[in-house]
Structure formats: C-alpha cells, structure tokens
Amino acid sequence: MASVADVPVESLKRVEVGATPVCLAHAEDGNFYALNDICTHEEFSLCEGELWGMDVECPQHGSRFNLVTGKVTGLPAVIPATTYPVTVEGQDVFVEVPE
Numbered sequence: 001m002a003s004v005a006d007v008p009v010e011s012l013k014r015v016e017v018g019a020t021p022v023c024l025a026h027a028e029d030g031n032f033y034a035l036n037d038i039c040t041h042e043e044f045s046l047c048e049g050e051l052w053g054m055d056v057e058c059p060q061h062g063s064r065f066n067l068v069t070g071k072v073t074g075l076p077a078v079i080p081a082t083t084y085p086v087t088v089e090g091q092d093v094f095v096e097v098p099e
Helices: none
Strands: 011-017 020-026 032-036 050-052 055-057 064-066 072-074 086-089 092-095
Touching (some): 032 086, 055 072
Antiparallel strands (some): 011 020, 020 032, 064 072, 086 092
C-alpha cells in the first residue's frame, strides 16, 4: 500500500506487496497502475526507469512495457510484465497481488 501523495503524477514508486516487488506508476492519465517491478529481460527494477506516456522503460537495456496491459512495447524484452489491479480509497493506493 502507498499514499496518493507518495506517488505524484508521472512518477514511479517501488512497493512490496507480501514478497512481491511492485512498480507502482501514477500515469499521465491520472490513474495508478502496477506491474511486477522486475524487468522480464534481465533482473532490473523497472521503478528505476522512466515513464514514457503509458509505458515504463527499464533503465538497463531500454525494454518498455505498457502500464495497462504489461505488453512489451520496446525490445529487447519479449515476455510481458505481470500487471496487478490497483484501487484507490481516499488517499490510500492498494495493489492486489495474488498469492
């Protein structure tokens, strides 16, 4: 869980949900999205990368993933990122990660 204030628009924040590292994004559309924080190409944190519109770019080799679908939008990654449902209740942001 995070606070809305912790993640300004067009920023990323790494959060832990249980044992799962999650990259929480507050996208340009004003909504929050969550992806597994570990790039599917090599094990680097997506939260250390950058947002490009509705995509997150890995800082290591530039792989890009769509925030909504997790689909690869930039090589070298070929495996989609896992996405998780996000709900906002008041000032709290919740990410639902299956066990």
